[in-house]
Amino acid sequence: MNARQLMILRLTTGPTEEVGETPHGTVSIFPVTGGTFDGDRLRGKVLEGGGDWVTARADGTLELDLRVTLETDDGARIYMTFTGIRDDTSHYFRTTPRFETAAPQYAFLNRLLAVGVGEISPDGPVHVIEEIL
């Protein structure tokens, strides 16, 4: 599968909001307080707000459901979402980000699918995101 680097996304998060056991699993919400993103074609900061809605399933796997807003260094706003899977026993942390923007210079983001490889660094989650070519 051919892919091309899109960005490295670094998120900072606030205190976890533990929703607890729900019919689908144990839900925890990780609010996003900020962050940065950097790639060849776009860079900027993550706006405060949004978060990752994480459901711990009965099979030990975490289901991720993230929504954040990115602001590029030239002032464009990009709405980014992903769903994904995190399985700490096998160190598997993969996501499929999607993007929406009205900015013409970033309209290519509306037309691509991507895959992220995540890890939890001491400063917060880091996602290495590649465009699927």
Add this chain to the structure above:
Amino acid sequence: MKTRLLMTLNVRVAPPTDIGPVPHGTRRIARLAGGDFEGPRLRGTLVPGSSADWLLLRGDGVLELDLRVTLRTDEGALISMKSFGLRHGPPDILAAIGRGETVDPASYYFRTTPRFATSHPKYAFLNRVIAVATGDRRPEGPVYTIHEVL
């Protein structure tokens, strides 16, 4: 990105149902008449009942795909697969596809991100994988080459 072949899924489409213009674009539902899949770790057939692709042609010309299919492996396990995808390309290529012609799949963008759910222990690994697929719209229906993201 490291990937590994999961399966090739061949799908046969039935005549589509047009919903028409909706707030987000133009909606069309393509029911699936059948199909089969084969890979190193699983093979079987597509269960036609509920399997379909809920298509949305956006205002920017991109076709959003929302495929839901039920797979039955050769030993009878059922696997639910859902995949979101995008298809777009040069107008002449898309017109040729619309006329039912065979075109080079490298001449347009047709990618999806399948997710799986099953209760069968042999295939439980599918519950834990993210996958990406490249599509090839043949006249009888799409062929998806699906890779597990490692």
